[in-house]
Amino acid sequence: xxxxxxxxxxxxxxxxxxxxxxxxxxxxxxxxxxxxxxxxxxxxxxxxxxxxxxxxxxxxxxxxxxxxxxxxxxxxxxxxxxxxxxxxxxxxxxxxxxxxxxxxxxxxxxxxxxxxxxxxxxxxxxxxxxxxxxxxxxxxxxxxxxxxxxxxxxxxxxx
Amino acid sequence: xxxxxxxxxxxxxxxxxxxxxxxxxxxxxxxxxxxxxxxxxxxxxxxxxxxxxxxxxxxxxxxxxxxxxxxxxxxxxxxxxxxxxxxxxxxxxxxxxxxxxxxxxxxxxxxxxxxxxxxxxxxxxxxxxxxxxxxxxxxxxxxxxxxxxxxxxxxxxxxxxxxxxxxxxxxxxxxxxxxxxxxxxxxxxxxxxxxxxxxxxxxxxxxxxxxxxxxxxxxxxxxxxxxxxxxxxxxxxxxxxxxxxxxxxxxxxxxxxxxxxxxxxxxxxxxxxxxxxxxxxxxxxxxxxxxxxxxxxxxxxxxxxxxxxxxxxxxxxxxxxxxxxxxxxxxxxxxxxxxxxxxxxxxxxxxxxxxxxxxxxxxxxxxxxxxxxxxxxxxxxxxxxxxxxxxxxxxxxxxxxxxxxxxxxxxxxxxxxxxxxxxxxxxxxxxxxxxxxxxxxxxxxxxxxxxxxxxxxxxxxxxxxxxxxxxxxxxxxxxxxxxxxxxxxxxxxxxxxxxxxxxxxxxxxxxxxxxxxxxxxxxxxxxxxxxxxxxxxxxxxxxxxxxxxxxxxxxxxxxxxxxxxxxxxxxxxxxxxxxxxxxxxxxxxxxxxxxxxxxxxxxxxxxxxxxxxxxxxxx
Ligand SMILES: Cc1cc2nc3c(=O)[nH]c(=O)nc-3n(C[C@H](O)[C@H](O)[C@H](O)COP(=O)(O)O)c2cc1C
Ligand code: SF4
Ligand code: SF4
Ligand code: FES
Ligand code: FES
Numbered sequence: 001x002x003x004x005x006x007x008x009x010x011x012x013x014x015x016x017x018x019x020x021x022x023x024x025x026x027x028x029x030x031x032x033x034x035x036x037x038x039x040x041x042x043x044x045x046x047x048x049x050x051x052x053x054x055x056x057x058x059x060x061x062x063x064x065x066x067x068x069x070x071x072x073x074x075x076x077x078x079x080x081x082x083x084x085x086x087x088x089x090x091x092x093x094x095x096x097x098x099x100x101x102x103x104x105x106x107x108x109x110x111x112x113x114x115x116x117x118x119x120x121x122x123x124x125x126x127x128x129x130x131x132x133x134x135x136x137x138x139x140x141x142x143x144x145x146x147x148x149x150x151x152x153x154x155x156x157x158x159x
Numbered sequence: 160x161x162x163x164x165x166x167x168x169x170x171x172x173x174x175x176x177x178x179x180x181x182x183x184x185x186x187x188x189x190x191x192x193x194x195x196x197x198x199x200x201x202x203x204x205x206x207x208x209x210x211x212x213x214x215x216x217x218x219x220x221x222x223x224x225x226x227x228x229x230x231x232x233x234x235x236x237x238x239x240x241x242x243x244x245x246x247x248x249x250x251x252x253x254x255x256x257x258x259x260x261x262x263x264x265x266x267x268x269x270x271x272x273x274x275x276x277x278x279x280x281x282x283x284x285x286x287x288x289x290x291x292x293x294x295x296x297x298x299x300x301x302x303x304x305x306x307x308x309x310x311x312x313x314x315x316x317x318x319x320x321x322x323x324x325x326x327x328x329x330x331x332x333x334x335x336x337x338x339x340x341x342x343x344x345x346x347x348x349x350x351x352x353x354x355x356x357x358x359x360x361x362x363x364x365x366x367x368x369x370x371x372x373x374x375x376x377x378x379x380x381x382x383x384x385x386x387x388x389x390x391x392x393x394x395x396x397x398x399x400x401x402x403x404x405x406x407x408x409x410x411x412x413x414x415x416x417x418x419x420x421x422x423x424x425x426x427x428x429x430x431x432x433x434x435x436x437x438x439x440x441x442x443x444x445x446x447x448x449x450x451x452x453x454x455x456x457x458x459x460x461x462x463x464x465x466x467x468x469x470x471x472x473x474x475x476x477x478x479x480x481x482x483x484x485x486x487x488x489x490x491x492x493x494x495x496x497x498x499x500x501x502x503x504x505x506x507x508x509x510x511x512x513x514x515x516x517x518x519x520x521x522x523x524x525x526x527x528x529x530x531x532x533x534x535x536x537x538x539x540x541x542x543x544x545x546x547x548x549x550x551x552x553x554x555x556x557x558x559x560x561x562x563x564x565x566x567x568x569x570x571x572x573x574x575x576x577x578x579x580x581x582x583x584x585x586x587x588x589x590x591x592x593x594x595x596x597x598x599x600x601x602x603x604x605x606x607x608x609x610x611x612x613x614x615x616x617x618x619x620x621x622x623x624x625x626x627x628x629x630x631x632x633x634x635x636x637x638x639x640x641x642x643x644x645x646x647x648x649x650x651x652x653x654x655x656x657x658x659x660x661x662x663x664x665x666x667x668x669x670x671x672x673x674x675x676x677x678x679x680x681x682x683x684x685x686x687x688x689x690x691x692x693x694x695x696x697x698x699x700x701x702x703x704x705x706x707x708x709x710x711x712x713x714x715x716x717x718x719x720x721x722x723x724x725x726x727x728x729x730x731x732x733x734x735x736x737x738x739x740x741x742x743x744x745x746x747x748x749x750x751x752x753x754x755x756x757x758x759x760x761x762x763x764x765x766x767x768x769x770x771x772x773x774x775x776x777x778x
Binding site: 016017018019020021022024025055056059060061062063077078079080082083085088091092095115116117118119120121122123124131132133134135138139140 | 172173175176177209210211213355356357358359360361364365396397398399401434435436437438439440451452453454455456457513515516517521522523553556606608610614619622623626632735739741763764765768769
């Protein structure tokens, strides 16, 4: 935990209890999850019970108590994507990555989530990887998508 | 010097994902190369609603519509259109079955039947430039409201316009504003509900992305009318681009003195903060949303008291949907009479629908209330792709219901605006809040999912129920346990283990959940199940008694085999299915017919999707 980062986030939201969700969002963004020591620090600084921070962390889907992976993959299972066979896309990702939805690969490269509608239903079925969005995804395209990020990781590891 | 031509490149989420920003770059480069930068301006806009054919670009002032552009197309396009002066036909849009491309956007059927009020600026401005909004009469309605109208008059105008909430329930906006104005307690708050939870609707995203100032202006007018000093925009977590655009817009409005203190010297003080949702559908419900803004768990509470009396921080709060707010400036600008002449007797103005599913032109369309399903699905949507039969349309998202095509020939009674009664087909049903409720569905946020013969209605019902069950906040027992029981039953039915008693149980539990749940989520969650049982009972019965899914969607009930002739003659035994089958259940060699071993097949359905030659038969 880097204290300066956390303190910065707390200050940015006015060090107020009402800003708790927003702080958690920033922390989630920074670490890809909510580390326990950070939650403890937050609860002490803001004077809120740790249980409150935990209940928020488990109620809202945006939060995770475990690391999410450097490339979070979200497969849309919104209505439009569902009727165009998105479940098969999700299953294909599960097979290729060897993990179930909601899990992260052991090397922390990929996390796999389902979301409900990314707001681009015209491109159904839709998948996002981090900030990148892929439309009209097919089972056979899944390999290519994963390959692209695997390459990035190996290139990264070399430097 | 003014530009001769404006190239409006779409930079909504959909087009950006199809690399429209690369197209813009290539365009700018080419224009400089040709020395045209003094004459041609390149503008990036928000979503045009026709993302399926993106990336797209409209060349103004002529409104020439280009689609599916790639950077490679650009030199040709610039040469033909801007140097030789003849728009590049091969980059235009040709509707299915049309003989030739249609050059102008306004002539394309998808756009031709639309009437843009909430989306009036879409594709016409750069959403990140307040100057563009102002150039199209932006903030003129605010000036009018601040200088020439009293708060009473504003409320009166909105009430007379007939504007109703676009977030789902259709509550009259003017009535809500008056309640908040008259409620005791200070300060008062206004909230823009941009949680957009319906998993197939994206109008709010599009408004934020293509015209964020229209929401800010609407909220400013609302603030004046009800006497609020602070506003909150609540925006869904999954919409990063929308978030960025509204934040930029708020910042620019502050710089222009349109937010802050003593706005336009009128004495109005008003500012807006943004709250990001954290991924919970129930937070779209107003009391849950307020709890979430206060930093608490997003649990809905019983109403009354309504937020109009006891809202954010316990103060009177006016909460409206994004589209509702975006409608406010044009109403103030052009007047209630202008607005109320559009639409039907009790539903005025326009509605933005997201037309998705099994329809040729998927996208976002804004149409007058009272348009018929036929016009929406066939004239705008271009009908059902691939010779398939239209089966039903689902409206209202997880709270809504399915309207069957089978009732097309069964006319229903329709009361015209002048009170005359006539019989109409369902497809000729003029869509408004009341007519949709009458047929057992609802308007909701405007999601419209078209279904064809390949859509299984039991699966659709199960899909929506799985959604609401998962999103139930768990606070009240009927919703938490009831939806779970119903889902268990539906899962049994789609796996072929259902009984006819299950069907009766579904109806009974559904009824109880509807009657006894605390918030709108539970009260409406059984709707998709109940309407499909009502209209598509035979499909349920087929699953239960014959263990068959007539649409061949429910995988457990299907069997898969490969047609050897098609496989060899058309596919030359390409082997794609063999490589993709996760169970290694497919055998065969190149140029030879492939075969599925039923003992190994786990019915995942992948082979059907990957075979390019439709050689895999599902029975
Ligand atoms: C479960 C549930 C989810 C809802 N989700 C939304 C939503 O995503 N967006 C929205 O504007 N209203 C939503 N509503 C309706 C709001 O509670 C509220 O009625 C609406 O924001 C009022 O604005 P309007 O009068 O402009 O429609 C939801 C209601 C329920 C019960
Ligand atoms: S994918 Fe289709 S054509 Fe190719 S081997 Fe399989 S069944 Fe035959
Ligand atoms: S349905 Fe799935 S398991 Fe069965 S043959 Fe096709 S790909 Fe293999
Ligand atoms: S349903 Fe997948 S993007 Fe809307
Ligand atoms: S994003 Fe370009 S049309 Fe929707």
